[in-house]
Amino acid sequence: MKIGYPCINNSVGCTANRTFRLKSYSEDLLKEKITENLSCLKKILQYNINNGFLFFRIGSGLVPFASHPICEFNWQNYFKKDFQEIGRFIKEKNIRISMHPDQFVVINSQNPEIVARSIKELEYHCQILDSLGLDQTAKVQIHIGGVYGEKEKSMKRFIENYKKLPVFIKKRLVVENDDKSYSASECLEISEEIKIPIVFDTLHHECLNNQEKARDVFEKIIKTWKKKDGLPIIDYSNRIIGDKRCRHIQSLDPRLFKKFIKETFGLDFDIMLEIKDKELSAKKALEVLVVV
DNA sequence: AGTTGTCAAGCTAGT
């Protein structure tokens, strides 16, 4: 079991998500930002090793505007050595890497242009992981997408569009249950058809479920992960107490986390802590694991 | 040096 946090580290004093405005796009500026981002990524990974965090989500902004038509720069080639070097470090230290494209990636959109842009963005994410030389356990996670007032049709459209994706995307792509549209059991329905692994998000399940117990659903979800996909991934968070909506807590509650670990006894998986204070919560989580 | 409006992209629910 590995513990990780997404995209941002507030302790190392740099960010791997530096960007700029589209208006000020130039190849030089792009190179500059990628250089800074890669250098910071190294620092974060080293920090993670020093602190026992073996799971990390790389932010989508590592290469700004990579999937935008304005970008004709071959960053994969130009930064080949840097990616290989970081990739070697990741493999040597046995770090698990994932990525999570943002809400603009909608594979089941009714608009073919949005689908095309989404595929471009997925290509970019997979190119990052390919450039790092990582195997199929490095995943790219998205949600099912929109409902458009016709859920059955929208689920079918996801399945059809998924089938058309190139293999280098399919082998990394996984879906996560969300808090408003597609529950974990609906993800399971889709997975049954196309055999896509599912990321179980504990907070989203709390907010959207069909009265299934988390452990029951999770045991089914675990089976969607084959050996080549690596251990199942869980996104862990808790709801702000008394919150009507589904907002993340600011910092890990060690007692709730301990309860969760006990409830999932006997199951093995990697945990991504989707919590505001990032590495601080990851530290708390490790402390809980040592005691349990 | 610090503050604040704005930023490539989509969808949903709430006002």
Place this chain on the structure above:
DNA sequence: ACTAGCTTGACAACT
């Protein structure tokens, strides 16, 4: 019709 919220954070133009 419009906007907040979603992994919101980071930039850039303004004091």
